[in-house]
Amino acid sequence: MGLDLVESEAYAPMLRRLAAFAAGAGLIAALLAAVLLGPTPALAVFLVIAAPTVLTVAAVRRRRMWLAGGVIHARGVLGERRVDAAAATEVAVLVLPGRISRVALRITAGGPAITVPLALYTGGPGADAGEARGRELPLLGLRGLADALAAAPLAAALALSSVLVAQLRAEARDAPLEQRPLYRAVRAALDAGHRRAVVLSDREIADLV
Numbered sequence: 639m640g641l642d643l644v645e646s647e648a649y650a651p652m653l654r655r656l657a658a659f660a661a662g663a664g665l666i667a668a669l670l671a672a673v674l675l676g677p678t679p680a681l682a683v684f685l686v687i688a689a690p691t692v693l694t695v696a697a698v699r700r701r702r703m704w705l706a707g708g709v710i711h712a713r714g715v716l717g718e719r720r721v722d723a724a725a726a727t728e729v730a731v732l733v734l735p736g737r738i739s740r741v742a743l744r745i746t747a748g749g750p751a752i753t754v755p756l757a758l759y760t761g762g763p764g765a766d767a768g769e770a771r772g773r774e775l776p777l778l779g780l781r782g783l784a785d786a787l788a789a790a791p792l793a794a795a796l797a798l799s800s801v802l803v804a805q806l807r808a809e810a811r812d813a814p815l816e817q818r819p820l821y822r823a824v825r826a827a828l829d830a831g832h833r834r835a836v837v838l839s840d841r842e843i844a845d846l847v
Contacts, residue, residue, distance in 0.1 A: 639782045641703040641710065643755040643773060657692050665687025703754060705707040705779070708786040710745065712752045721752045723786035729795045731823065737761075739824040743783065743798070754783065756805075757820040770846050774820060780806040794840055801846045819846035 644745035654752035700712045728746040733739070739761075743754045759772035761826070775783075780838045784802040787795040801819050808818040815821040823846055827836050838846075 639705050639778050641705055641754055641775065641779045641783070643758065643775060660688045660691035671822075703752075705782045705786060708789060710752050710754060710786070719750060719752055721747045721749075723747070723783075723795070724789040726787070726790040726792055726795055729787065729790070729792060729798055731798060731801075731843055733823050733827040733832070733836045733838065735824060735827040735832050735836070736833075739828065741820045741823055757803075759815070759821055759824050772815060772821065774805070774809060774818070777806055777809055780809070794843070797840065797843050797847075803842060804847045822846055 645833055664684040667687050668680040668684035671683040683775045702711075704711050708723050710723060712719045712798040723745060725747040726745050727748050728744075730749075732742045732744055733785075733829050734742070737760065739759050740755065741757045744751050745754070755775070757772055761771065774780075784799045784806065787799040787802070790796070805819045816825070823838060823842075824840070
């Protein structure tokens with residue numbers, strides 16, 4: 639099941655248009671350079687104009703995160719990483735407060751950590767819940783993560799599983815933001831004056847349920 643906060647299908651048409659525009663602009667500039675300077679400079683002009691955008695679009699489209707059999711997969715430009723949630727040695731909830739605040743799960747299983755975005759909300763310091771907007775991990779992703787964490791031997795993983803179940807229920811009944819655990823985590827960080835990434839303590843995680 640997918641764990642992407644924004645599915646690639648949502649922005650794929652925009653990325654295709656961006657890549658096509660960059661390639662077209664590079665081709666036009668390269669044709670002009672070929673007439674004035676010759677083929678070798680024309681090729682260099684095309685690569686300078688088109689290649690960065692086209693490669694960036696390809697990299698963004700390649701990125702994907704999903705859960706299969708309790709294992710979190712994260713595919714990026716340089717390959718794929720996997721973390722078995724049942725073998726987790728450390729789990730943490732990160733809150734990155736700001737005008738666009740983010741909440742993420744960081745999970746480690748004896749190797750490199752994988753960070754799973756859980757939610758993002760607009761509305762920085764001074765905004766109330768009525769002014770905030772957000773995007774949260776869909777219900778199936780929350781359910782899968784909650785089940786995977788429940789199988790881990792860590793007390794912190796079990797506590798976080800309970801938070802995700804509470805978030806799942808809040809989303810399912812379309813509860814207002816102030817009743818959703820992930821938004822409450824962001825609001826608490828903003829109200830405390832934090833401006834940098836915050837790792838929630840075990841007590842703070844328990845208070846979200």
